[in-house]
Amino acid sequence: MMKGSKPLLLLLVASSLCLSAVIAAQQQTCPADLGGKCDGGASDDWEGEFFPGVPKIKYEGPTSKNPLAYRWYNAEEVILGKKMKDWMRFSVAFWHTFRGTGADPFGAPTKSWPWEDGTNSLAMAKRRMRAHFEFMEKLGVDRWCFHDRDIAPDGRTLEETNANMDEIVELAKQLQAETNTKPLWGTAQLFMHPRYMHGAATSPEVKVYAYAAAQVKKALEVTHYLGGENYVFWGGREGYQTLLNTDMKRELDHLANFLQAAVDYKKKIGFKGTLLIEPKPQEPTKHQYDWDVATTFAFLQKYGLTGEFKINVECNHATLSGHSCHHELETARINGLLGNIDANTGDPQVGWDTDQFMTDIAEATLVMSSVVKNGGLAPGGFNFDAKLRRESTDVEDMFLAHISGMDTLARGLRNVAKLIEDGSLDELVRKRYQSFDSQIGALIESGKGDFETLEKKVLEWGEPTVPSGKQELAEILFHSAL
Template sequence: MKMMGILRLLLSLTCILFSAVAANPPTCPANIDSGCADDVWKGEFFPGIPKIKYEGPSSKNPLAYKWYNADEEILGKKMKDWLRFSVAFWHTFRGTGGDPFGAPTKYWPWEDGTNSISMAKRRMSANFEFMEKLGVDRWCFHDRDIAPDGKTLAESNANLDEVVAFAKELQEGTGIRPLWGTAQLFMHPRYMHGAATSSEVGVYAYAAAQVKKAIEVTHYLGGENFVFWGGREGYQTLLNTDMKRELDHMARFFQAAVEYKKKIGFNGTLLIEPKPQEPTKHQYDWDAATSLSFLQKYGLAGEFKLNIECNHATLSGHSCHHELETARINGALGNIDANTGDPQIGWDTDQFLTDIGEATLVMLSVVRNGGIAPGGFNFDAKLRRESTDVEDIFLAHISGMDTMARGLRNVAKLMEDGSLSELIRKRYASFDTEFGAEIEAGKVDFETLEKKAMEWGEPAVASGKQELAEMIFRSAL
């Protein structure tokens, strides 16, 4: 009887234990040695990290937003609708901290050192938990970053299908969707001469097949855009390069992509990302102006917009604001890579943008554009090599999101104050006259202008008030 009592007690305790587990699912850091980190693991990858909330500028909590309040309305839109943040899978979950002079420094606890399908699924699970805790409902990806390359194209496609199907399951009921997808056409040795600009027709065909598949999976996941990266589309010297032929080939490639997008009913925007000297000396998509010229020459201007990366603006010798304005005034601002580079380092350092002044100028272009939907801000940015804690992934994104949100708030201050707009209005006031308006309307010829110059004599030129403009701008920061 005593033994039966003990058994009943053990059974009762077991039931209580299972009930507790059911009510409170187990958590673990997804450590590969923990025994609970396989691709079907349903616990937490970030058990020590709470859902990130807005606590306001006075908060000292590093795991809280100080400036980004998703549902707060600024200038007639919610902050989340102005900013449309997106997590970049490749830097966030595939970044290693390695560089040309140093070995990888980051070894996330869920990694097993392989590029297997099960590992790809585990990373995808971590990605979705990260987004949900961060409060971001968009992500972006390269095909080969989310699924391993196979020995054949068919095997690579099968790998991608399996991981994308898993991502689709994770999406259900979350509201999370890709901001955009793209094909990685630069890392594999086959792309040593470029992809669409390769001198080998076999590589051209392979690249087309890879893009075709990447468009299909982006469409399947409900992606809003598809990006073409310039990777190695350029040349080091014209001694062995037929520049016109390569440009023509690239144009035909893009035209075929437009046709296929329409054929399958993908309504997302196609984007080109200006990409200077990365890694070739002469890139065909050097900056916004060069890319726009290419699109116009080949009749593609109405089919593509630009994805502007702030770090690439630095490498092309421009400011991010200049590149955004060039795209905006041509009706081609489609998306923004929210990062920055180091002006003293001639490389794409992909740092999180934390400069409040630069963020304010970026948001000034976005507000003037009326927003950038269906594009958004994707964090094409990576942790510094020395940042190796899992928590650092959250801290970096919180900092980047707060910086852009603060920039938006600063733009609202500038617009409510009106001083900067008034300064600009006064500077061009002479063109607001009847005669100035006729010039802007294209109704005045050179003979008429010469007559006016003779009549008016030497013109008085007013101060541009550059220092005052900077003073007004800085006062809003």
């Protein structure tokens, strides 16, 4: 890029975004079937149908050719002793589904839904909330997730912002009662506003720290009021791009104190939900307390918070941290920390958080194997922290993406059931460790295998014979169930 071209580039980007807003405002500002009753977006109490061309999504089986039907997800079907809906506990992410614009670091927004008017007004927030609940009802999902600032607009002051939130939350409470739904979890958005450019609980500015505390206080109250089952703390911008101008220990101490205060307030208001931390590498920092499950576990242990928090594993974040989603789930599960899963995936050739819907059957089978070994996720579940591709701009695409993601995980569950019923893979694993099904093996596994005793056994046995691990056979057995 030529010297001096950066201001021009920023001007062009700003102009493009402004033009997108103007175009959006000129487009239909309410559902397509409202016809001549459309009032330019001023009304917030219209209660008609936002998705008139989409029926309620039903299970039709694997042979169905209907794209607006489930092929593998049958909510009431019992698999491995539980209904599929109870294994899955699916939820819709409000921010990606209803606030996603299709923008990326190099491109302007590409989506403008029929009910949007280009504003972030209270009226628009109410209309958007109604569309959200209709979407969930037609999809057959009874849980949702939200950031505070995605469902209600910022005001000029904290008081005004909280008043906006109260008004939207009352509508959400009403719609929940009408549709028998509730939040899987809520959270505070502590990363988008410029005040959080240095972090929130890790900010070096005490006034920002206090503002973040006030925002989390309100978000906890809202989640509790709506009957939420969990509350999530995102990594977001909590971390460090460079250590040259950062007191990392001080910021970690501040963060631990912040989380402890959240625990205390949760108990004070009687919120019974689980507090979750989500590992979030490279968004956008590189020195983080929550790089992966293991790092987050170490942080919780150091500050005595392991009994208060579980972990929300996002599959795309797992790959960004250099692990597979299965690895992160198993690390969380083995340590008693698996609380919730953000069901998405990333592109292995793209080094940032693309938040794609999971469509890989093998990956979904591994994910569901961890869930089954964990006995389920309740009170957690699967949240579709995933967004449409930038070029997918039809309203119908919102349904197609969720159907695909739900079917993929449902198929993974069915595959796990087949593997368990067949038993060959479990038997292969059992045989691999069968040498420990001995007197000396039992001694070791009970923690009583001292070195002197083991040395005597080695002198008695001589050089050990090491059998094959049968890795290829394990892969054959696994993929035979897919």
